[in-house]
Amino acid sequence: MSEHFATNLKLACSHYRSISEVCRQLSMNRAQFNKYLSGQSHPTSYNLKRIGDFFGVEDYELGLPPEQFARLIGARTTAEAQRSQSDPFAELFQPLHEHCGNLSRYCGYYFEYANSMSVPGMILLSLVHVREERGRYLFERQERQERSSSANVQSEDWIRCRYLGAAFQLQDRLFMVDYESLTVNEISQTILIPSFKSRITRLNGLKIGVSSGDRRTPACTRVVWEFLGVEINRINAYRQVKLYHLDDPRIDDDVRERLSVGPISNGLLEIE
CATH class of the missing domain: 2.40.128 (Lipocalin)
Structure with missing residues (x-):
């Protein structure tokens, strides 16, 4: 986990428009999240599960070798995109999710x-x-x-x-x-x-x-x-x-x- 987590987290975040959007949807502090990205610190078990759930991966998968993780998340992201594109309800409500405040x-x-x-x-x-x-x-x-x-x-x-x-x-x-x-x-x-x-x-x-x-x-x-x-x-x-x-x-x-x-x-x- 210590060796590959930061690299894999950066890759997962690259599928979103910005780090700020990821932090906002996760309801996480941006400064703390930047430390995860830089490898200065690692999330607690609770935050690790939240991050994994958000990106649709298991906790241990965030520690896989980067090449393996890239294939994994690439396949899942493609599948998610295909499901979203084929679902008019998901497309209709996506702007609401993007503009929704922190509750x-x-x-x-x-x-x-x-x-x-x-x-x-x-x-x-x-x-x-x-x-x-x-x-x-x-x-x-x-x-x-x-x-x-x-x-x-x-x-x-x-x-x-x-x-x-x-x-x-x-x-x-x-x-x-x-x-x-x-x-x-x-x-x-x-x-x-x-x-x-x-x-x-x-x-x-x-x-x-x-x-x-x-x-x-x-x-x-x-x-x-x-x-x-x-x-x-x-x-x-x-x-x-x-x-x-x-x-x-x-x-x-x-x-x-x-x-x-x-x-x-x-x-x-x-x-x-």
Whole structure:
């Protein structure tokens, strides 16, 4: 690794427009990355895996003899390019990836509070996880609501939804686009106002989607994202994911106010 790593890293970076682009997509410090390129230092095991994942190679392959590594990455880069060129979706969204800002400070878990699109007058609390993967920012949103109002709700009485999506920071807004992965019957978009404070607490925004009822009415609601941390007790957090009445004491006044202020009546706008 010590003998060939820097040479192979330079070759891998040559497939990108600049070192700055690589560092930005990896969310790595440029000065430290330059030390890797010059051979002055070597990455930790964690950073080595990140670099390998980003370039689509195994950790040990970064230490192969340069000639062997060149053939390896050349073949994989060609295959990647061919797949990208044959996929119109990849071509369509490539400019978004190139202009997307660094969302590393937003990675972690959130509670999302929203006016329910399916049960008007209720607040839906969801669990969101934003993460970085190979220079891209992805997120998962878990929702559930009980079919019955009975206090003894069994597991089969819950409706569960799992949304998977991508996050982009374009100029001064965060754009979150996702789809419901269990039924694949809905795409939603959330736009958040980023935090300009040193510590993220709550983010305000709007979400557009459809209700889960028979009419599948398009609707728009205010949302509040509450930052929970990078590592949390997911079981305890997921137990709180459900519908709440507007006057439920577990929903604080600040959240209620953020969901109700402004021109959207009752926090929810239905589009007929």
